[in-house]
Amino acid sequence: MARVQMTVDGIRYDDEVEPRLLLVHYLRDRLGLVGTPVGCDTSNCGSCTVLLDKRSAKSCTVLAVQADGAQITTIQGLADGEWHPMQQAFKETHALQCGYCTPGMILAAVDLLQENPTPSDEEIRHGLEGNLCRCTGYQNIVTAVRTAAAEMGTQA
Amino acid sequence: MTEKVDTSGIEDQVIDSGELGTPDASPQIGQGRKRKEDAKLVTGQTTWTDNIMFPGMLHFAVLRSPMAHARISRVDVRPALDRPGVHAAFSGADLAAELGSLPCAWPVTTDMVAPAHPPIATDEVRYVGDAVAVVVARDRYAAADALEAIEVDYDPLPAVTDMEEALKDEVLVHADKGTNRCFVWPMESGEVDAAFDGAPVVVQRRFIQQRLIPTAMEPRAVVVAPIAAAEEFTLYSATQIPHVLRVMLALTTGIPEQKIRVVAPDVGGGFGSKLDVYAEEVIAMILAKRLGRPVKWTESRSEGYQTTIHGRDQIQDIAIAADRDGRIRGLKVDIKADMGAYLQLITPGIPLLGAQMFPGIYKMDAYRFTCTGVFTTKTPTDAYRGAGRPEATFAIERIMDELAVELGMDPVELRRRNWIRHEEFPYTTIAGHTYDTGDYEAATDKALALFDYDGLRREQQQRRDRRDPVQLGIGVSTYTEACGWAPSRILGSLSYAGGGWERASIRMLPTGKVEVVTGTTPHGQGHVTCWSQIAADALGVPFEDVEVIHGDTRSSPMGWDTYGSRSVSVGGVAVHKAAERVIEKARTMAAHLLEASEDDIEFDKGTFRVKGSPEATKTIQELALATFAAHDFPTDFEPNINADYVYDPENFSYPHGTHLCAVEVDTETGFPTIRSYVCVDDVGTVINPMIVEGQIHGGIAQGIGQALFEEAIYDAAGNLVTGTMVDYLVPSAADLPSFVTDRTETPATSNPLGVKGAGEAGAIAATPAVVNAVIDAIRHLGVTDVRMPCTPERVWRALQDGSDGGDRAAGGTVAYGGAQTATTAGGAQ
Numbered sequence: 001m002a003r004v005q006m007t008v009d010g011i012r013y014d015d016e017v018e019p020r021l022l023l024v025h026y027l028r029d030r031l032g033l034v035g036t037p038v039g040c041d042t043s044n045c046g047s048c049t050v051l052l053d054k055r056s057a058k059s060c061t062v063l064a065v066q067a068d069g070a071q072i073t074t075i076q077g078l079a080d081g082e083w084h085p086m087q088q089a090f091k092e093t094h095a096l097q098c099g100y101c102t103p104g105m106i107l108a109a110v111d112l113l114q115e116n117p118t119p120s121d122e123e124i125r126h127g128l129e130g131n132l133c134r135c136t137g138y139q140n141i142v143t144a145v146r147t148a149a150a151e152m153g154t155q156a
Numbered sequence: 157m158t159e160k161v162d163t164s165g166i167e168d169q170v171i172d173s174g175e176l177g178t179p180d181a182s183p184q185i186g187q188g189r190k191r192k193e194d195a196k197l198v199t200g201q202t203t204w205t206d207n208i209m210f211p212g213m214l215h216f217a218v219l220r221s222p223m224a225h226a227r228i229s230r231v232d233v234r235p236a237l238d239r240p241g242v243h244a245a246f247s248g249a250d251l252a253a254e255l256g257s258l259p260c261a262w263p264v265t266t267d268m269v270a271p272a273h274p275p276i277a278t279d280e281v282r283y284v285g286d287a288v289a290v291v292v293a294r295d296r297y298a299a300a301d302a303l304e305a306i307e308v309d310y311d312p313l314p315a316v317t318d319m320e321e322a323l324k325d326e327v328l329v330h331a332d333k334g335t336n337r338c339f340v341w342p343m344e345s346g347e348v349d350a351a352f353d354g355a356p357v358v359v360q361r362r363f364i365q366q367r368l369i370p371t372a373m374e375p376r377a378v379v380v381a382p383i384a385a386a387e388e389f390t391l392y393s394a395t396q397i398p399h400v401l402r403v404m405l406a407l408t409t410g411i412p413e414q415k416i417r418v419v420a421p422d423v424g425g426g427f428g429s430k431l432d433v434y435a436e437e438v439i440a441m442i443l444a445k446r447l448g449r450p451v452k453w454t455e456s457r458s459e460g461y462q463t464t465i466h467g468r469d470q471i472q473d474i475a476i477a478a479d480r481d482g483r484i485r486g487l488k489v490d491i492k493a494d495m496g497a498y499l500q501l502i503t504p505g506i507p508l509l510g511a512q513m514f515p516g517i518y519k520m521d522a523y524r525f526t527c528t529g530v531f532t533t534k535t536p537t538d539a540y541r542g543a544g545r546p547e548a549t550f551a552i553e554r555i556m557d558e559l560a561v562e563l564g565m566d567p568v569e570l571r572r573r574n575w576i577r578h579e580e581f582p583y584t585t586i587a588g589h590t591y592d593t594g595d596y597e598a599a600t601d602k603a604l605a606l607f608d609y610d611g612l613r614r615e616q617q618q619r620r621d622r623r624d625p626v627q628l629g630i631g632v633s634t635y636t637e638a639c640g641w642a643p644s645r646i647l648g649s650l651s652y653a654g655g656g657w658e659r660a661s662i663r664m665l666p667t668g669k670v671e672v673v674t675g676t677t678p679h680g681q682g683h684v685t686c687w688s689q690i691a692a693d694a695l696g697v698p699f700e701d702v703e704v705i706h707g708d709t710r711s712s713p714m715g716w717d718t719y720g721s722r723s724v725s726v727g728g729v730a731v732h733k734a735a736e737r738v739i740e741k742a743r744t745m746a747a748h749l750l751e752a753s754e755d756d757i758e759f760d761k762g763t764f765r766v767k768g769s770p771e772a773t774k775t776i777q778e779l780a781l782a783t784f785a786a787h788d789f790p791t792d793f794e795p796n797i798n799a800d801y802v803y804d805p806e807n808f809s810y811p812h813g814t815h816l817c818a819v820e821v822d823t824e825t826g827f828p829t830i831r832s833y834v835c836v837d838d839v840g841t842v843i844n845p846m847i848v849e850g851q852i853h854g855g856i857a858q859g860i861g862q863a864l865f866e867e868a869i870y871d872a873a874g875n876l877v878t879g880t881m882v883d884y885l886v887p888s889a890a891d892l893p894s895f896v897t898d899r900t901e902t903p904a905t906s907n908p909l910g911v912k913g914a915g916e917a918g919a920i921a922a923t924p925a926v927v928n929a930v931i932d933a934i935r936h937l938g939v940t941d942v943r944m945p946c947t948p949e950r951v952w953r954a955l956q957d958g959s960d961g962g963d964r965a966a967g968g969t970v971a972y973g974g975a976q977t978a979t980t981a982g983g984a985q
Contacts, residue, residue: 018297029295034207035200037424039373040457044881047373075200083198091194094846097854098680099197100373100424106198125889132881134373134425135680136850137857137918138889 004068008033009077017064024048024059026067027074035076035103039132046131049104050074056111058104058130075103078110085151086110086144095144097135105131109145118149177668177777179762180698184689185909188846189699191685193678196422203421205377205394210450213379214243216443217299218436218453219289219306220462221281224315224533224874225329228279228288228308235305236291241298244447245291245306248276254442256408258498259433261400261653262505264529268339271330271531273498275435281310282329282497283533284875285462287435292443292451315874319471319492319530329497329531338495338529341508345586346522351486355477359559365547366944367469367494367868368861369461369878370540371886372679374424376464377454380440384448390417393437396426396677397717400654402709404433404501409441416441420707423679427858428539429464430679431719432501458880466868467540469494470507472551474514482563482573486522487586489514489551495529496536503536504529505652509544509638509720512587516552517596517636517812518574523586533874539719541858541919545637553633553924561935567632567928568600568609575634582905589638591810592905595838596634599900603814603836606896612818612832620936628831629819629933633925636812639913640906641720644804656722657804659714660730662691662738664797666784668777670695670702672734675715676727677707681915682847683723687731689843690909694735695776696762714802721811721913724843729907730803737799742779745797748790749774749782809904809912813837815856815921819929823937826952828864828930834896835921840904840912848914852897855918861887862919863926864945885945 001016008031017026027033027050036059039047043061050059051073078084086106089095096102105128112119112127119127124145125138133141196202233245248255258273276287289306293299316327322336329336352358379392389411395401398418406413423430436453443451455463471492477485493507507527515523542549560567576583578595585591604610609630616628641647642656661673672691676683688702705711715727739759746764747754756767764779766772774782779797782788786795815835821828835852842848865885869877878884903910923944930946931939934955941960942950950961 020297025296028207032209033200034204035202037202037204037206037374039375040881042457042880042882044886045373045457075198079199087198090198091190094191094850096194096197097682097850098373098423098425099193099202100204102197103200121894125892129888129890132373132886132888134371134427134858134886135854137853137855137895138892139853139894140850141889142894 002065004064006067006070006072008072009074019063019065021064022060023062023064023067026064027059033074033076036074037100037103039100044132045101046104046108047101049107049131051107051111054114056108075106078107084110086148089144089148089151093140093144093147095136095140101131101133105133105141109148112145113149113152117153119145121146175667176781177697177701179696179775180692181696181761184692184699185841185843186845187689188844189685189689191682191847192688193682193684204374204424205379205392205421206454208379208392208421210381213450213452214292214294214447215296215299216290216292216439216451216453217296217303218287219303219308220459221277221284221286221288223281223310223312224284225313226281226310227313228277228281229311230307230309231289232307233289235307236302239298239302239305241294242302243292245289245302247289248274248278251276251442252278254409255438258435258438259404259408259501260499260503262502263651264341264504264508265339268504269333269335269337270499271333275438283535285535286497290439290443292447296454315533315872317532317534317870317872317874319494319532322530322532329533336531338531339504341527342525343511344524345588346486348486348488348522348524351522352477352488355485356480357478357559357562358475359555359562360475361555361558361941363472363474363551363554364943365468365470365472365550368467368540368866369868369884370427370429370464370467372425372427372429375455375457375460376430376434376436377452378437378440379450379452380444381450382444382448388415389441389444390419391437391441392419392421394423394430395420396423396430396679396719398677398707398709399675399715399717401433401437405438405441408433408438411441411445418709420677426679427541428467428543428719431539432465461879461884462535462876465500465538466496466535467537468547468862469537470547472547474551474555476555476559478559478563480563482565482570484518484520484574486520487515489525492528492530494534494537495531496534497531498536500536500538503538506537506539506544507547510548512589513545513548513638514552515585515587516549517576517634519576520586534870535876541855542916543720545916546920546923549633549635549637549920550924553635554928557632557928568604571632571634590807591636592807593902594636594810594812595900595902596812599812599836599838600634600814602898602900603816603834606836606898607816607832607834609816625824626820626822627933629821629929629931631817631819631925631927631929631932633815633921633928635815635921636810637916637920638808639721639811639916640725640805640809641722642808643806654716656716656726657802658716658727658730659800659802660727660734661800662734662798664738664780666781668701668780670697671705672702672731673705673712674727674731675712675717676723677715677717678723679718681718681723681851682844686724686843686847687728690728690731691735694732695738697776721915724911725809725904725907725913726803726805728843728911729909730801732909733803734799734801737801738797741797741799742776744790744793745779745783746774749788805907807906809840809906811837811839811912811914811917813917813921815925817925817929819926819933821930821933821951823934823955826948826955828946828948828951830860830893830926832896833893836898836900837917838900838902839914839917841901841910842899843911849897851914852918853895855916856895856922857887857892858919859922860892860926862944863923865891867945
């Protein structure tokens with residue numbers, strides 16, 4: 001067993017974990033943060049994306065021990081009193097249907113805008129290439145990210 | 157002990173507190189209301205099955221066959237019991253008596269070969285992934301570890317992955333059945349031989365519908381929570397069909413139906429893959445029964461790729477006969493459909509869902525169809541978005557383009573000469589379906605204009621003239637589909653075991669709010685929002701005041717669930733009809749309280765009025781409260797304005813549309829790029845245009861996936877080569893274009909809402925539009941077909957040698973005769 005300490009959605013945790021425990025299973029099974037789902041076992045789908053020290057990371061590709069000392073934001077901690085503009089934009093533009101990919105898609109998109117606050121549609125599509133959605137055909141997701149970018153640009 | 161409850165004054169109290177809702181006259185149907193579903197989904201407050209935990213819950217893992225076909229000579233689970241955290245381990249033989257055989261609900265012919273389908277194999281495995289043993293442990297890691305300790309000896313048997321090989325019956329998937337032929341299902345209408353004999357033009361083609369993996373983003377999962385002492389079980393499953401599943405679990409396990417509750421919590425997509433009764437659902441029931449503890453199983457994605465049903469997988473031999481002016485004389489279709497190793501819930505019926513749809517929107521004199529179901533040592537197939545109809549639409553729309561080339565005619569003009577004109581509806585097709593309404597002219601004309609069809613044709617010619625290395629192709633697909641499964645009498649005539657009605661129940665709450673209970677089971681479609689719109693309009697209550705309850709056999713006791721684009725045209729109509737019953741009951745109460753004759757009570761947008769006395773009114777909310785208190789109601793009136801309705805549709809519904817795709821093909825690399833995509837769909841009355849557009853987008857994406865990217869490939873030994881998301885290419889945002897969508901609205905006449913269904917349209921229409929465009933781009937270079945998916949490699953190969961691009965599988969294991977297409981002009985075949 002290994003000791004890990006991390007802050008998840010603003011709460012500090014000190015735990016003993018098996019070294020092989022995936023971060024996503026630590027979040028889901030140990031902390032009960034089941035808002036972060038698992039969609040594959042090859043790091044292709046991005047459903048499990050979280051922000052790890054503010055950068056998007058697929059939490060099925062990270063061991064809990066590798067996240068020792070990290071600050072993690074899951075979809076359940078993204079809203080700060082009110083919804084993040086990205087959450088709002090996803091709803092407003094119908095960028096989700098079943099919603100399984102949505103937590104990962106939203107967090108990947110938040111990171112995308114940190115890097116590039118005014119992306120073109122082409123840049124959005126390539127920036128979200130690592131997150132798969134089977135319902136929407138992505139068109140409304142692109143619109144949502146563009147909408148959120150405009151909203152966040154206005155706020156800034 | 158009884159206690160008299162004093163309810164006097166409750167009406168006044170509630171009204172005074174301002175809690176009672178008021179009527180809302182604003183129309184809801186047709187509005188793009190934002191979805192009620194989204195709040196939980198964008199904040200992670202969802203209840204996926206894998207999120208469900210119970211105290212003392214155990215996890216099980218399944219040991220799966222690494223061989224496509226083998227005799228099991230020994231299974232020893234005892235070593236697994238020594239591993240830490242392991243509670244139990246079982247072989248197939250240990251549980252065989254309780255597990256029974258997985259059901260197939262569709263015996264398509266009286267002599268259909270229906271082999272036993274044990275949830276855990278006992279003596280023989282028949283595809284890679286077939287279950288062999290289970291381990292139950294304290295957590296998923298411990299269960300997975302312990303699987304490695306189980307000892308299994310296999311005596312290998314030959315695999316057979318190619319349908320034509322399988323039909324030789326040299327390698328038998330089920331030796332006791334003596335054949336790999338599951339069924340042969342013929343139909344014929346009109347004088348087929350006469351239509352083909354002497355036909356000036358006959359075009360014959362072989363098309364391959366590759367095998368696809370549905371890939372709902374949420375993997376399958378199941379949890380069973382038992383109350384051991386009462387022998388009661390609650391099963392939570394990532395399923396599209398909680399109601400069907402409950403019946404089937406009872407029949408399969410022998411556990412009495414009334415002791416089983418099935419819940420489909422939040423379900424993350426299905427596309428048909430969760431329209432099934434799976435081994436793990438039955439295993440979970442039996443393990444919970446044996447151990448008296450809650451149990452959970454969640455598939456890994458690569459496990460799901462082997463064990464969750466696959467889709468499509470047909471060899472289609474199709475011939476069309478026409479006159480020189482393009483008029484279609486007849487159509488002959490002979491398909492072989494891969495069942496996989498076993499029959500799942502409706503496996504044999506899937507290709508037959510397309511049987512009546514090969515003629516599409518066209519008039520013709522004669523039609524012959526034969527389908528042969530074939531067993532192979534591969535994962536079972538079953539419904540995947542469109543289920544039978546994409547296959548039919550692909551074949552007819554592809555061969556219409558081939559016929560147009562043969563005739564030297566524009567492909568749109570050829571379609572125009574043959575389709576059912578709008579004034580000819582209702583029209584009974586050669587295949588026997590009666591299409592109620594449609595306007596193919598309007599949808600096509602609108603699509604052509606949006607697409608700039610003439611401009612793109614000019615550019616295509618210019619590129620050809622200047623021998624541009626990047627060539628342009630235009631693909632056309634004018635489709636219809638049969639939605640709204642289904643009139644129960646028709647299902648019965650097709651030997652389907654189930655019905656096709658849908659139920660809705662409307663509960664008027666004392667505070668004037670409304671609960672709609674539906675038998676449909678959404679998994680991303682937005683039923684909560686749309687059913688709220690339907691109920692709000694019918695009852696005249698605010699959209700926000702309606703709650704929709706679904707997916708739990710305890711709170712929604714009756715239904716046939718969600719698949720086949722049936723939800724709105726059957727379930728949505730049931731909501732509307734139940735609301736009408738509420739109004740009729742409330743009318744009686746209103747007449748009584750307003751001291752008027754029922755005949756003099758008018759209802760409009762939530763308010764009942766006495767004719768000629770506009771000030772004498774009762775709102776629907778006031779009547780709900782008055783009925784709840786029941787202080788004053790008519791003699792012989794049951795004090796209840798809640799109502800149920802079971803709606804059985806009189807006919808299918810027939811959405812249609814025109815999809816146009818422009819593809820650029822780099823002739824040096826073979827790389828196809830979609831340049832533009834335009835569609836005009838007619839799904840009848842639209843409840844929520846935002847949601848319909850989303851359904852169309854997603855369907856097109858899956859249709860493009862089949863055309864350009866996706867293929868489940870097996871090697872000669874029967875291994876699934878594309879067994880993970882690394883190898884099976886689900887398109888990403890970077891792989892897809894934006895779509896231009898528009899619509900025409902020709903209301904269905906077969907139901908009072910005029911709705912038709914929108915869930916599968918895109919997936920049905922897109923695939924032939926894209927493939928037609930790819931081929932159109934390079935036909936002048938000698939290419940007449942490219943096998944799906946039209947990968948750059950295949951397109952490049954086709955450009956080199958005029959073939960269809962050949963096989964993708966290493967070693968060419970699933971050849972199906974490759975490019976054996978033939979065009980016969982000017983004579984009989």
